Amino acid sequence: MMKKYEELAKDIVRHVGGEANVSCLSHCITRLRFKLKDESKADTEYLKAREGVVTVIQSGGQYQVVIGNEVADVYDTVLEVSNIAGSAAKVGDEEDNKDLSPLDRFIDLISGVFQPVLSVLVATGMIKGFTALFMATGLVEQGSGMAQMLNILGDMFFYFLPIFLGLTAARKFRMNEFTGMAIGAALVYPTVSAIMKGETLYTLFDGTIFQSAIHMELLGLPVILMNYASSVIPIIVAVWFGAKVERAVAKAMPTMLKSFLTPFFTILIVVPLTFMAIGPVATWAGQIVGAAAMAIYNVSPVVAGLFIGAFWQVFVMFGLHWGLVPIMINNISVYGFDPLVVTYFGCSFAQIGVVLGIFLRTKDAKLKSISLPAFISGIFGVTEPCIYGITLPRKKYFIISCIGGAIGGALMALLSVNLYMFGGLGIFGYPTFIDPKTGDLAGMYGGMIASAVSFVFGLVVTAVMYRDAAPAEKLTVVKESVDGKAEREIIKAPLAGKIVPLEDVPDEAFAMGLLGKGIAIEPSDGKVVAPADCTVMTMFPTGHAIGLVTDKGAEILIHIGMDTVKLEGKYFTTMVKQGDHVKAGDTLIEFDKEKIVAEGFNTITPVIVTNHDQYMDVVLTDEKDVEEEANLLTVIA
Incomplete structure (x- = not known):
């Protein structure tokens, strides 16, 4: 596999400014995401024109080289032919981000924490979605061994999410990775749940939204225990604080004692403070964010769906969708479902409808040859080849896809489609709209209707309007x-x-x-x-x-x-x-x-x-x- 992409990988490295200009490299479903020391050293125009590269996006402090479906192979090849550090490298502290705007810093932080776990997050979400589908349709019997095993496979990652985010957040904040995981493990330690079921000593903040039952004290101070399984914000804040503590402790430790005394004091300080203050405050903050998002949605669900559906593809192009992903996951953690961000779902179907319309109407052999594989890729939610290779260069048709996405978003809201688990993209997303508690399939049918309308809109409007460009006609x-x-x-x-x-x-x-x-x-x-x-x-x-x-x-x-x-x-x-x-x-x-x-x-x-x-x-x-x-x-x- 390396030989196939070796020249492309070497060329990309050379034109991002060489190995010395790369702080770190990671990848998502379609793009190589470089953290460059100096983006001005990269030859962006060359890379955009280079065969094998779809386009280049500079956003959120990242230099994103869009490859398409082969990105994982190209990524592996880049690591093999260079000395560039992969996603395990520790990057992203204040020094790296000093030239970024506050928005770019936030986007860089969120993408850096979630991006490494995204593929497993999607995979286990798909398992949860299909499990809900199989149980709702009677293909798998409730309580059977198959049902139990599928539930284990689907829930394991989400239940222990704080441990995984403890790892990725530690990389982001330049902290010892295993110390970050240890903090996450403390949050989901099974005994905590047992203590919470025990005797209530007293209640704090009685009668307010912050009301908390106290089941234990530490040094005479109340410890506010909460359920942190599947939570997001508490572990990120705890690791950010832990990284500060770790650096302070390391400076004070003699060199020969640093290796074990630094994590010793870091864990001893951070974990109790997380249970007593950081975790509860971060949880309440998450609840406030969720309530605010729901309040905006409740003002007019259809308008919210129109807005997100219309602009989601633009958000993705510039990496701004990472600002909405935590809201989606937070809503699932707090309420058990997300009705807001999920309204983006029709976008990819509008996009492939447009591409199929172009494929059916064009007489340009080259355009026809790239349209079909882009369409197939888009069925499964990977739309970058559609966007950058076909619709965006033909601006009118990209706008048509955005209008189709807006219509789909409005329908998602109108039909009260909720996302119950973060899972598959494209057609694999349908089972994630099934309520796993009730087995109600209405959400899945609503998602199918919304996406079908988006698809048909993109297809029909494009089929009616499309004309090949003049140079191709003259040929x-x-x-x-x-x-x-x-x-x-x-x-x-x-x-x-x-x-x-x-x-x-x-x-x-x-x-x-x-x-x-x-x-x-x-x-x-x-x-x-x-x-x-x-x-x-x-x-x-x-x-x-x-x-x-x-x-x-x-x-x-x-x-x-x-x-x-x-x-x-x-x-x-x-x-x-x-x-x-x-x-x-x-x-x-x-x-x-x-x-x-x-x-x-x-x-x-x-x-x-x-x-x-x-x-x-x-x-x-x-x-x-x-x-x-x-x-x-x-x-x-």
Whole structure:
């Protein structure tokens, strides 16, 4: 498996600024999530254009390279071919986050704590969901050995969630991981439940929302015992406090005693304080957050569903959904269900409806070939290939999917669909709407109706509105015929200079033809002109590269120099903008070659056909030097 993704993995590492620029790396369902020391060192535009990378998102203090379904294999390969630390590394303290906004810090914290456990959280949630479904339909008998085993498999992770979050929170706050787990274990220690069932000594805060029965005292002070199974906020706060205590204790300890006395004093201080103060206060805070969320929802469930359904995909793109995930889990912990955040559910179905509509209507072979696997992936809730590969570049259709998501969200609220367990995505999410206590299937049917409406809306509206882009339409009617046997298009030289074979370009991606077929030019001056009548599809903000689609359908990338993105636009002047139609010979970009070279950058300029796989061949000029607008490439259909 490593060989398959080795070049991609090495290229990603190189273009995020190298190993030395990476503090830590983790991954979720579709993205590599880098924590970079300096994001300005990453070549974002290159990575966005790189085959094997869907797109790049910079959000929440993370540099996210979206890969798609193969992300786990690419992640493993990156770790194998580099010295980069994986998700087990301890990152994320105040020093790492000092340049982040408060919102970014919060998002970084929540994603760092939940992301490592997300896959197991989803897996065990799916088991709980299907167990509820099997019992409600009579496939598994209540109280049978099968039912008991399925309940064990589904509940084990949620019951001991504080231990798992103790581990991930300890990594996030740079604390000893096993000390963090020990604090979590204390919260779910079985004897605590037994004590809570015993004699009540007295009651604190009687008559208020904070009313608490006291079953034990410590040094004459009341210990407020609570049920922390499946809880979220108490362990995160306790580990954050514990990390502070651990560092203070470690500073005071002699070196030879640190290894055992530091956890000794940390546990001795933090666990009692957690039971007496941190846990109860954090629990009450969670209840207040849950009550506030429910209050907002109760003002108008349909409006809340419309809002979350419409913008959920946007939240996910920028990582902002991590701010809502704790509310969802907290609601499940406090109330046993979540009616608010779950209204996002129709979004993925609206998205795949749009993609299926495009697949059915497009005549573009390349678009059709990527639409079907993206649609299949989206059925199971993984929609990044749909979003970044298909709908987002065609903005109108992304908006259609958001409207479909809004309709689904409103229906979820209208039909009172609740989420009872954090579980599967896409079609695997339906069983999570079954009330495990009553076996009521109404929520699952409501989720099916809402998602079906979202799907049909996206499909029908797209099928009615979709038209292929103009360059693709022109492709079938404008190509020339050569000797009556093949069609061809001549690509002129966009700049004058010395011809350099692509394999001699000092960049692996270009040299190996990973970005397309073509040739390179060592420029003799500082002007780039249109190589044909074409449309500017991509004008990089830094002016160092431009993407064109000729009127005959060839997709051309002109990349001025190597790593010149680092100049951040200095010495480059763009004469056109994205969307402009230009004639062959029109000036596109001017650049100061001498100053670029003086800064230490190579100005060799690849000119490549990125959609070469749609052609029989790309024939290169055999000249050693070319003048501007001389024949450079011949693209044969």
